Amino acid sequence: MLTENVLRNRVAEISAAERGLLEGAISHVQAYAAGSVVVRQGVPVDISTLLVEGFMTRHVDAPDGRRHPVALHVPGDFVDLHAYALKELDHDVAALTDITVAVFRHAALEEIQASQPGLARRLWFLTLLDAAMHRQWIYRLSSLNALQRVSHFLCETHARLLAIGASDGHTFSLPMTQADIGEVCSLTNVHVNRVLRELREARLCNVRGASVQILDLKGLVERARFDPHYLYLNQHTAAGAVARTGSSP
Known part of the structure; x- marks a missing residue:
């Protein structure tokens, strides 16, 4: 199953039925080579991606050309789910290794939100988990x-x-x-x-x-x-x- 690692072994674990609903909402599966930019900063998007295989990063490019990673993503992460609400990102999303992603159109996520409030809350949990890890990222760099x-x-x-x-x-x-x-x-x-x-x-x-x-x-x-x-x-x-x-x- 493409979604088997989503919230696996988490406090708010997704049920088998909910995984089935997610599988049905996938538009297509796509592969990217290492180094590819999957989503570019400031470019309008109508899709979000779930990482199936490989590792991805989110990063901000400084004016001097240096790359500043702000997240590392592993299989099962809904990498840019927040793009569903924002419609464009303030950072790039890139492939650290060769990757495979499952693509969800925002229209399908809209339907889940309207008809499956329980699953929508679990997807919201993923964005909150993202934020929690980002806070630790800041703590790690500023205090250790x-x-x-x-x-x-x-x-x-x-x-x-x-x-x-x-x-x-x-x-x-x-x-x-x-x-x-x-x-x-x-x-x-x-x-x-x-x-x-x-x-x-x-x-x-x-x-x-x-x-x-x-x-x-x-x-x-x-x-x-x-x-x-x-x-x-x-x-x-x-x-x-x-x-x-x-x-x-």
């Missing part, structure tokens, strides 16, 4: 040091991938270069290299290429000051995200 920023980003990504079954609790794929991580954490490539070496030498985490191996999740969580509450995961998944035991599914 370099080591904490990278650790927090890795903990958050692990938790989000754990929720969709893309992490086994110890290892996950993160197809980002050190330069990409630097952009996300507002650090230089050299600084990221130093931080990753420190995490490896502390036996907390090992990042090699596109693979992340968590060696000591509890220690990494403590180093990052990471609390997954803002991700609104269910009890079982939240416990796994911080190596906490004793919580039932």
Whole structure:
């Protein structure tokens, strides 16, 4: 199912019937190559996209040409659902890797809003979840040091991938270069290299290429000051995200 990862393992999980309704509202499925801009800032749109495979980013381009990422998206994310209300975005949405997206026309979302208020509330939850993650993004860059920023980003990504079954609790794929991580954490490539070496030498985490191996999740969580509450995961998944035991599914 194209929508199987939407709100999977979240507090407000979408039911099988609601997933069926979402599947029926898909206009078409489209693939984009890594680096493609899927939605451009300021261009009117009448569609929203659900990420099915791959990783996407939202970013703002500064006048000096530098790219400033403001979000990373994983499969199951309704990447630009807020475009349904705004009709144009104040940032670009791009493919970090080769991706597949499911496309929803706003007319179909309008019909869901009118006839399926329960599902509409769950879709609204997705935009609120987006906002919660963005607040943590600001917190990470404004209040944490370099080591904490990278650790927090890795903990958050692990938790989000754990929720969709893309992490086994110890290892996950993160197809980002050190330069990409630097952009996300507002650090230089050299600084990221130093931080990753420190995490490896502390036996907390090992990042090699596109693979992340968590060696000591509890220690990494403590180093990052990471609390997954803002991700609104269910009890079982939240416990796994911080190596906490004793919580039932």
